[in-house]
Amino acid sequence: MVSYGQYIKEIGRGAHGARDLSREDAHQLYAAMLDGGVPDLELGAIILGLRVKGESLDEMLGFLEATDERTHHLDLPHGRGRPVVLPTYNGARKEANLTPLLALLLQRFGVPVLVHGLIEGFGRVTSAHVFRELGVMPAASTNQAQAALDEKGLAFMPLSALCPGIHNLLSLRSRMGVRNSAHSLVKLIDPFRGEAVLVAPATHPDFIELMRNIMLVRGQRGLLLRGTEGEPYANAKRRPRLEHLHDGVTDVLFEAEHESLRALPNLPEATDAASTARWIRRVLDKQIPLPKPIANQLACLLFASGYADDLNQAKAIVAVEATGLLVGGN
CATH class of the missing domain: 3.40.1030.10 (Nucleoside phosphorylase/phosphoribosyltransferase catalytic domain)
Structure with missing residues (x-):
């Protein structure tokens, strides 16, 4: 079973003591969150930790990569321009x-x-x-x-x-x-x-x-x-x-x-x-x-x-x- 304490330890030290996750770690963490794999207690701690700290650019990029992988894709429709x-x-x-x-x-x-x-x-x-x-x-x-x-x-x-x-x-x-x-x-x-x-x-x-x-x-x-x-x-x-x-x-x-x-x-x-x-x-x-x-x-x-x-x-x-x-x- 994955331990999410390492992530919480990084992001959960408050607005001044917290550290940002790497893009790769953010990707892995958010993938687990999107898949429902993070227990409620840890999930709540992660959400609040990020809320207090604020998301970095690399974190958001990692989160979006995980989201893209789980978003249903659509084909480009015919039209007078890009959709x-x-x-x-x-x-x-x-x-x-x-x-x-x-x-x-x-x-x-x-x-x-x-x-x-x-x-x-x-x-x-x-x-x-x-x-x-x-x-x-x-x-x-x-x-x-x-x-x-x-x-x-x-x-x-x-x-x-x-x-x-x-x-x-x-x-x-x-x-x-x-x-x-x-x-x-x-x-x-x-x-x-x-x-x-x-x-x-x-x-x-x-x-x-x-x-x-x-x-x-x-x-x-x-x-x-x-x-x-x-x-x-x-x-x-x-x-x-x-x-x-x-x-x-x-x-x-x-x-x-x-x-x-x-x-x-x-x-x-x-x-x-x-x-x-x-x-x-x-x-x-x-x-x-x-x-x-x-x-x-x-x-x-x-x-x-x-x-x-x-x-x-x-x-x-x-x-x-x-x-x-x-x-x-x-």
Whole structure:
């Protein structure tokens, strides 16, 4: 039987006395955690030790390697560009959840979109709730998700179907009362083996830097931003910085807006799933304008996916084709 005391001894000495695990040790440890092989007592100690210490870059890389090995893979669907992956794990509390809007806009352009996340909201409105109101049902298996991508260009896949091991670790929050490494790792999952454009939302500046370094080391393509309540869409009231990561470099496509808007965009009256879905339908039907920050993000993703040759072309396409009217300008 494996002794996990050696790992706990390294990471469990507090914020100042703990030492980081090597990438190889982190890989081995997280593999055991994902496979359910770590007893509850030791598992709790490891989770809390990492929570207090904070994960290093090498630890996160090792954890992700173990997660990749246990994530169901998908084949690249046919489309007008690389598929876009939207991780949706936070849900809406104060703002309406507009992740489904971003997904449906990309689908409209023929860019394949995989959305993965949780169905249960724990008091928040999840993308799954809004998708259900819009007639998009969760895929129960990899085969169903692949078929939806191939036929419709859009699939929502619950984490329990995509990677059961990390879903189990994520679920420990309800027992332990605190987040763990899985909450960060799920936002970096790419079922397309590094061929997709990953939209990576972070909630804190320190983690934006860590996510950027992880993606650069792994050579991932993606769009990095400060998420709206942790969701992967740009805040409709104030655009965050939008960074395009590719080929081991990062380009800032849009800087963050710091000034208050002169006029607030027309947003859903309430945050519940039905109200959000009705508003999304009106945007898609061009009855109300698309908020400028989301239009900017859409342009970034059309460029990053290869749909458009450059950002200026992508911005022009969005302005002309996506909606009848944008809030603000370019």
